[in-house]
Amino acid sequence: MGEKKKKIVKTIKVDLDKCNGCRACEVACSAFHAAPKYSSNNPARSRIRVIHEPLRDVYVPVYAGEYAKAECMGRDKYVIDGKEYDECSFCRASCPSRDLFKEPDSALPLKCDMCEDDPPQEKPLCVQWCLNDALTYEEREEEVEEEVKQEDVERGLDSMIDKYGLDKVMDTVTRMALSKKG
Numbered sequence: 386m387g388e389k390k391k392k393i394v395k396t397i398k399v400d401l402d403k404c405n406g407c408r409a410c411e412v413a414c415s416a417f418h419a420a421p422k423y424s425s426n427n428p429a430r431s432r433i434r435v436i437h438e439p440l441r442d443v444y445v446p447v448y449a450g451e452y453a454k455a456e457c458m459g460r461d462k463y464v465i466d467g468k469e470y471d472e473c474s475f476c477r478a479s480c481p482s483r484d485l486f487k488e489p490d491s492a493l494p495l496k497c498d499m500c501e502d503d504p505p506q507e508k509p510l511c512v513q514w515c516l517n518d519a520l521t522y523e524e525r526e527e528e529v530e531e532e533v534k535q536e537d538v539e540r541g542l543d544s545m546i547d548k549y550g551l552d553k554v555m556d557t558v559t560r561m562a563l564s565k566k567g
């Protein structure tokens with residue numbers, strides 16, 4: 386068991402009734418994460434995507450979640466207001482079965498980071514630019530186990546190993562460790 390730590394849990398509440406599909410959230414997110422910041426915008430680089438089926442008239446903003454190394458064994462299918470959506474439409478994972486939530490040039494996974502910044506933003510950019518108030522930001526404090534951080538490191542390494550291969554990643558880590566010692 387690890388040590389208990391206080392952690393701020395950040396939540397974005399999505400109200401589908403208020404979303405009109407303007408996609409300002411996608412533009413704001415991709416511009417905020419561009420390098421340099423605000424130098425470009427491209428919804429394909431956004432960590433929030435608005436899923437819309439033209440004939441089925443509902444807009445669902447979906448946030449980029451965890452990286453998945455392999456496709457999952459099952460499939461999710463949603464019916465909303467009697468309208469059936471494509472399989473996996475609302476899944477948050479960056480996974481091998483589709484292009485969603487992957488950096489278009491490098492194919493590295495994208496994940497919502499709640500616009501962590503220094504100095505911190507008052508609210509995430511997608512919330513700031515959602516003029517219809519479909520997105521609402523909330524924070525609360527919780528006690529969590531330290532180990533959570535270790536899982537994050539492993540997930541990040543997994544994704545790098547998939548992209549560059551174990552040998553390259555090992556070489557780089559060894560070289561970095563030696564340079565820090567020396």
Ligand code: SF4
Nearest residue numbers: 414497499500509511
């Ligand atoms: S919280 Fe920030 S990183 Fe996450 S989707 Fe919104 S703008 Fe993008």
Ligand code: SF4
Nearest residue numbers: 404405407408410515
């Ligand atoms: S900015 Fe708000 S209203 Fe526009 S698509 Fe995004 S969530 Fe929906």
